[in-house]
Amino acid sequence: MDSVSDTPTTIATLRAGDEVDAVFACTRKERLMSRAGTPYLAVELRDRTGAIPARVFRDADVATARFERGDLVKVAGRVERFREELQLDLRSIAKAPEGEADPATFLPVAYRDLDELDGFLEHLAGEVHDADYARLLGAFLGDTTFRAAFRRAPCTRAGHHAYLGGLLEHTVAVGTLALEACQLHPRLNSDLLLTAAILHDVGKIQEFTYGAEIGLSEPGRLLGHVELGLRLIDARSGALDVEHRLALSHCVLTHHGPDAAPQRRFGSAEALALYRLNALDATVKGALEHGLD
Structure with missing residues (x-):
C-alpha cells in the first residue's frame, strides 16, 4: 500500500x-x-x-x-x-530549484550550539579596545548577511571542522586561545592579535559551495581563502590607518606560516602567535576527528 x-x-x-x-x-x-x-x-x-x-x-x-x-x-x-x-x-x-531545500538538511553540522558560539564571538570582539580595530570588527559583525554566511561556513572540506558551523567554532577557539596567550604574555598587542584571530579565516565564507557535498567555489579554487579574506578586510578597513592595516594584514597573510610574506619571516610576535594558535586548534581538532597520523 x-x-x-x-x-x-x-x-x-x-x-x-x-x-x-x-x-x-x-x-x-x-x-x-x-x-x-x-x-x-x-x-x-x-x-x-x-x-x-x-x-x-x-x-x-x-x-x-x-x-x-x-x-x-x-x-x-x-x-x-x-x-x-x-x-x-x-x-x-x-x-532542485534554488531555495527549495536547505543544504544544512544534507550536510554535517557542528555539534556545538551555534547560538552559544555566536555569543562567544561577540564576547571576544568586545575584548578589543582599540577603537579602530573595534570599528572594523563592528563592520563585519554588524552585517547580518556576513554573520549568516560566517555561521554557516565550514573550515575545510575534509580536514578539521569540515562541517557547517565549523568556521565559527574554529574562530571562537582561536580567539579564546589568543585571549589566554595575551594574559600569559602581556607584551603582546592583544587588540591586534584578537582582531586577527577573529578575522584570519574570514575569506572562507566565499571559499565553499553547498549542495550534496561541500564544494569549492571558483574564487576559492583560484584565489584561496587568505586572499579572499584580505580583500574582505580591505573593503571594510577604509578608516584604518596604514600602521593598523599593515599589522593586521600581515597576521592574516602569514597565519599558515611565514612563506607567504615577502621576507619569508614573521614581522611581529602577534603574527607568530596567530600562526601557532591556529595550528594548535586545527591539529588537535583534526586528531580528535580523524585520529593521529
Whole structure:
C-alpha cells in the first residue's frame, strides 16, 4: 500500500511500495547499460538518515542532462525491493530549484550550539579596545548577511571542522586561545592579535559551495581563502590607518606560516602567535576527528 504522510520523507523511513516526491542529495551518478543494451542511470541518494540506490530506466539520457553528482535533486518515484534491498525506481530526477531545500538538511553540522558560539564571538570582539580595530570588527559583525554566511561556513572540506558551523567554532577557539596567550604574555598587542584571530579565516565564507557535498567555489579554487579574506578586510578597513592595516594584514597573510610574506619571516610576535594558535586548534581538532597520523 502506498504511504501517505504529511511528515518530511527521510530515507530511513522508506518502505517498499512507498511513493516518493522529495529532495535528496545525489552522491553518485553513473550511466550504465542494461542486458538488453539500453542505457539507464544508477544514482545514490542521501540525506542525514542514510542512503538508497536509485535507477532511472526511462529516457535516461534526457535525465542525465538535468543534474550532476553533488547536486540536490528533486525526485519522484516508487520504492521497490530488489535482491532483498530497497531501491528507488525513479520516474523523474532533476536539480532542485534554488531555495527549495536547505543544504544544512544534507550536510554535517557542528555539534556545538551555534547560538552559544555566536555569543562567544561577540564576547571576544568586545575584548578589543582599540577603537579602530573595534570599528572594523563592528563592520563585519554588524552585517547580518556576513554573520549568516560566517555561521554557516565550514573550515575545510575534509580536514578539521569540515562541517557547517565549523568556521565559527574554529574562530571562537582561536580567539579564546589568543585571549589566554595575551594574559600569559602581556607584551603582546592583544587588540591586534584578537582582531586577527577573529578575522584570519574570514575569506572562507566565499571559499565553499553547498549542495550534496561541500564544494569549492571558483574564487576559492583560484584565489584561496587568505586572499579572499584580505580583500574582505580591505573593503571594510577604509578608516584604518596604514600602521593598523599593515599589522593586521600581515597576521592574516602569514597565519599558515611565514612563506607567504615577502621576507619569508614573521614581522611581529602577534603574527607568530596567530600562526601557532591556529595550528594548535586545527591539529588537535583534526586528531580528535580523524585520529593521529
